[in-house]
Amino acid sequence: GESVGLHLPTLSVQEGDNSIINCAYSNSASDYFIWYKQESGKGPQFIIDIRSNMDKRQGQRVTVLLNKTVKHLSLQIAATQPGDSAVYFCAELDFSGAGSYQLTFGKGTKLSVIP
Amino acid sequence: DTGVSQDPRHKITKRGQNVTFRCDPISEHNRLYWYRQTLGQGPEFLTYFQNEAQLEKSRLLSDRFSAERPKGSFSTLEIQRTEQGDSAMYLCASSFPGRLNEQYFGPGTRLTVT
Numbered sequence: 001g002e003s004v005g006l007h008l009p010t011l012s013v014q015e016g017d018n019s020i021i022n023c024a025y026s027n028s029a030s031d032y033f034i035w036y037k038q039e040s041g042k043g044p045q046f047i048i049d050i051r052s053n054m055d056k057r058q059g060q061r062v063t064v065l066l067n068k069t070v071k072h073l074s075l076q077i078a079a080t081q082p083g084d085s086a087v088y089f090c091a092e093l094d095f096s097g098a099g100s101y102q103l104t105f106g107k108g109t110k111l112s113v114i115p
Numbered sequence: 116d117t118g119v120s121q122d123p124r125h126k127i128t129k130r131g132q133n134v135t136f137r138c139d140p141i142s143e144h145n146r147l148y149w150y151r152q153t154l155g156q157g158p159e160f161l162t163y164f165q166n167e168a169q170l171e172k173s174r175l176l177s178d179r180f181s182a183e184r185p186k187g188s189f190s191t192l193e194i195q196r197t198e199q200g201d202s203a204m205y206l207c208a209s210s211f212p213g214r215l216n217e218q219y220f221g222p223g224t225r226l227t228v229t
Contacts, residue, residue: 042222103158
């Protein structure tokens, strides 16, 4: 398969530990912030999103935190499993003005889970 | 399989040739998006359709690129006179009406221009 993760920040965690992946965003007008997971050779897979008027949202084993003061987004993965190994991207969605409805992706982070 | 599908998965072409990619979105999804992704980077928006109407195009979409969605279902992306800089993964995504925040991506078409 192809490598999506060249030259990306890398996070290595032990299986069973919790993972925290961080993202800084730029557009304070974004309406949604979304996390995607991309495995080698595959397209991005939607994980979880959060509206701009929220500061925390939980899913199955994942939690997204939004800090609008410092324009920071994080994805927490509980009890990390080998299948979580992938590149993770944060993305912004701004419904206002030109460029609406297009996702703007941040830099990815490669998560490697050590068995 | 009811996900977004793309064809072909891989395409190798010589510089100057034309290529065409196809995307079949999830049925009931009225919005369809094209993105381009180069190695180590996140996807970059190219264009999107609502039904058969192409509503927005990125500056990345030069005049050598054209996209269509003639019947509001599948879409094609054509690149004319390919250049080595066109080598990338071309991703298609679709979203359900009213769920614009959830774009579902296909596996992509990997283009290599030699």
